[in-house]
Each structure stands twice: as C-alpha cells, then as structure tokens.
Amino acid sequence: MPPKLATSTAATTTGTATAQAAPPPYAVKLDHVSKAFGAPGAQQLVLDDIQLQAAPGEFLCLLGASGCGKSTLLNLVAGLDQPTAGTASVPFGRPALMFQDHALFPWLSAGRNVELALRLAGVPRARRRTQARELLDLVRLPDAYGKRVHQLSGGMRQRVALARALAQGSEVLLMDEPFAALDAITRDLLHEELTRVWFERKLTVLFVTHNVREAVRLGQRVVLLSSRPGRVAHEWEVDLPYPRRIEDNGVTTLAREITGHLHQEIVRHARH
Amino acid sequence: MPATDTVPADGGGPPEPPGDASTEMTSGLDALESQPPGRDASRRALAKATPPLLAVAAVLVLWQLAFWLGWSAELPAPGAVAGALGDSLADGTLLPALGQSVLRCLIGFGASAAIGVPLGVLLTRVTVLRTVLGPILSAVQSLPAAALVPVAVIGLGPSEGAVYAVVLLGAVPSIAVGVAAGISQVPPLLLRAGRSMGATGPRGAVHVLLPAALPGLVSALRQGWTFGWRALMTAELITATPLPGIGRMLAEGTAAESMSRVLAAVTLILAVGVLVESALFTPLERRVLHSRGLTGR
Incomplete structure (x- = not known):
C-alpha cells in the first residue's frame, strides 16, 4: 500500500448515488x-x-x-x-474491475466464482444459481458452471472473469x-x-x-x-x-x- | 491538447449481434483449448497404497533376516515384538494407553490449532507482533521437546498440565509460523479482486483470504500435528509421573530391559504417526491442492 500523503487536498471519492434528481x-x-x-x-x-x-x-x-x-x-x-x-x-x-490476469478464485468453480460476486453484491441465495448460469450463458460458457478455473483455457477464464464482473451488478x-x-x-x-x-x-x-x-x-x-x-x-x-x-x-x-x-x-x- | 470534459455522442451505431460463425468459432476454440479431465480413482488409490505396503514388507523381511543371521544379540524377532504387543493387548494395557496418548494429542493439537491459527493470522496483520514474536516463535520451534520437559515439570509440577505445556510449546509455534507463511503467500491480485467486489474486512477474510491461504493452513496443521505428537511422546517418556500412555509403555519396557516391549511401543508410536498422516492430512492436502489445479495429475 502506498503511504498516505500529508499534503492531500480534497481527496474524496463519491461512492453511491447522489440525489434523486436527474441522473448525472x-x-x-x-x-x-x-x-x-x-x-x-x-x-x-x-x-x-x-x-x-x-x-x-x-x-x-x-x-x-x-x-x-x-x-x-x-x-x-x-x-x-x-x-x-x-x-x-x-x-x-x-x-466492477477486470484485470490482465483473470484473478478468478482457484478454490471455487467457475459458477461459484460468479455466485460469490452475486453474494457480495447482495443477491439473495435463492436467485444466485440461476443468475450465475444466465451470466455464464451470456459469455457463452453454458457448460462451464462446475469447471475448475485450471480446467479452462485463457480465453474462457477471461470470459468467466467478465461474467463475474457483470455479476457485481455495476x-x-x-x-x-x-x-x-x-x-x-x-x-x-x-x-x-x-x-x-x-x-x-x-x-x-x-x-x-x-x-x-x-x-x-x-x-x-x-x-x-x-x-x-x-x-x-x-x-x-x-x-x-x-x-x-x-x-x-x-x-x-x-x-x-x-x-x-x-x-x-x-x-x-x-x-x- | 485539451483535456475535454464534453460528453461525446454515440460513436457509431449499435453493434449487430454477432453471427453464428463467431459462436461456432468460440465453441471450437474452447474445445481445442480445454483438456478433458481423465482420471481413474480406484486404480490410482491402489497405485498409491502399494509402495508403502512394499516398504513395510521389506523392513519386516530384513528384520527377520537380521534376527536369523544373529546380527545383534539384543535384536528380537518381529514375531517377539508382535507377541509383546499381543500380551499388552491381552492384559488390557495397550488400548487404554493408546487411547490416552491419542486423546492427549488430540486435545493438545486442538488447543494448539485454536491458539496457533489466530496467532498466525495476527502475525501477518500486526507488524509489531511480527517483528517481536516472529523470531521468538522460530527460535522455540527449533528447540527439541526434550529440553522443554524439565522446564515444564519444574514449572507446573509433574502433572498432565506439564505434558500439555510441552505439546503446546511444540505445536503452537510451528502452526503459527506456517499459517503466517501461508497467508503471506496469497497472491495480492486475488485480494485486490476481492476488495473490488466488496469483500473487505471480515468478509474479505472469510471469502478470499482464508480460502486462498488454505493450502498453507493445511500444511501448517499437518506440521503442527507431527510436532505435537513427537513432543507428547517425549513428555510421556521423560515425566517421572505414571501417566498412562504409549510413552509410559516405552519407559516401562526400558525399565524391564525388554527390547521386545520397547520396540512394540516404538512400532505403535510410528503407526499412529503414519496413520494420522496418511489417513487424514495427506488426503486433505491432496484434495485442497487438486481442487486448485496445483497437483500434477
């Protein structure tokens, strides 16, 4: 982590929605x-x-x-x-953020990776599996749900990473x-x-x-x-x-x- | 050139949905680039079990040969050792001793894990702790258990407590150091990916940090068990108190100057160590590594 700077001026990141007015x-x-x-x-x-x-x-x-x-x-x-x-x-x-390296979690299957992102985004458990499958379908990996990360090719990994990024709902x-x-x-x-x-x-x-x-x-x-x-x-x-x-x-x-x-x-x- | 903050209009029409050609290209490429997982569990289990069994057989054969050839006057036949084991089984001392020792080791190991794992996590989080406690733990780790027994006995009296103290001092440092190493080996990119998904604080620890560090965690526990078991045997052997256990069997065999009984106890100690290792930790470690694609096959 880079050290915090003493000279820091107005350093704010606006997080969530501002007002209910017209969308920015x-x-x-x-x-x-x-x-x-x-x-x-x-x-x-x-x-x-x-x-x-x-x-x-x-x-x-x-x-x-x-x-x-x-x-x-x-x-x-x-x-x-x-x-x-x-x-x-x-x-x-x-x-949502995607990297050069897929950064998928190797202890989870492709589908579970997507589901974890859904879970962290607050999607209720009952809907996670369906949504994860939909997202994998979207990146054209309908059969990848149960596959481990190491069983996928580089291109497939990046598509799972894309599905996981989309799962964040951003x-x-x-x-x-x-x-x-x-x-x-x-x-x-x-x-x-x-x-x-x-x-x-x-x-x-x-x-x-x-x-x-x-x-x-x-x-x-x-x-x-x-x-x-x-x-x-x-x-x-x-x-x-x-x-x-x-x-x-x-x-x-x-x-x-x-x-x-x-x-x-x-x-x-x-x-x- | 100007840094604009104008919002440009649409830079072109909407993309048309890609045709079938690209779908087929994609799935063709996927098929070419993924290997089918091929494995035969039962055959591999047999292949795994054969070498250790052969090793045991070879030791027994050599031992019997050495006995027949009279290489050492003190050496009993394998049969005599088996007889000693049978005797203690028959007089009802073997199973309680075995149970006591294993139970003690389980309790000691459980306590060591309960202390060592959080301690290891803290070592990676708190710099002061790492700089102060890290070298101490490494130093204690290199200390033979035999050196700790007298300290524990004088400090805590010749009691069960002293035995546990020795086990803890043997296992806790090794678990803590191993856990810390496992955690510091987690790729930072995974943590960054987790944070960007909102896995921060405890959620980050549960969903990203600990699972990512699991291979290191398992091998730390495995090493902790080994250290704990060794320390326990040393403690049982050296403490003067008559605590029932395998270490005591060893001590009694020594007192009776019976090589058969001593070797019977040694065999038991070895068997427990090997059994826990091969029945618990090795499969666990293999599973963890295999699921992450970290083993060759």
Missing part, C-alpha cells in the same frame, strides 16, 4: 485528479490533473505507453485508492488490459464478445490498453495518455460503425494516426 450526465468523472506516490518531499507524480468523463453507456479506451498511470487511474475510479488531489466520481455505485466496467495475455485469435473473439455484452447490458466501459488497434476496434472514444506523469495528451472520436473488425480499413487508418501520436509521446522520453 456521466457515469465516471475525474475532476482535476492528481496522484502522487512516495514519502513527502520525495513524491513522484503519477497522474497530473486528469480531466476525464465517460457518459453512461459509453465505451472509452485509455491508451498509453508504460508509466502513464493507467492502472493507478483505474484504481482511483474503482475506489481502491484515493487521489492526492481532485475528485473521482462514480455516481452509479462501485464499478453499470460501470473497468478493464485493465484484460486481453493482453491472450493469443491473437482468442483476443479477436473476446473483442466481439465484449462489444456484444457492452451493447446488450448498456454498460459504461473504461478499457485500458497499450494496443492501439484494440482501442480503435473497441472504443467510441480513445484517450491517449502521456507518460510520467500521466496526462491526457489527445483524444479521438472513433466514428466507425459496429460491428468492427480489427482488419477494417477505418480501424487501420485511425490506428496509424494514433500510433504516430503515441510514438511522439514515447520519443519525448528518449535520452539525447
């Missing part, structure tokens, strides 16, 4: 968020004045090279960590390079699954990746973060119709443009 126009909002780690005096700024907002139902991809603070940013949104300055607001309740899904460790064929299929689930469930997705094509293939908007400290460097609307394919011309063209900017960001850090 955003599902995630980072308002001048900065995050520094380290002892006072020797602090290292990881995120610098991030201003970012995701509309309800939006698929937003965060792109950046190493050291852009992507994971830190997701931790702040997930409420696992507090910003040094600024506020992170998630008005629709605690977001409208916001945070994904931390969830497909980075998968092979290209599996990843491509999971892109399709995720797009489908996002649309069916009307989720707000914050998807962190360092794969430009992946970002363009999935997101309605791509935000490029600079590195050390992480700042919002650039952003693109991805005006391409779904369903998209990774080899679409539109995806390729935009990915090339974004890659150019990404390279500039990286080159800034080269030693001369």
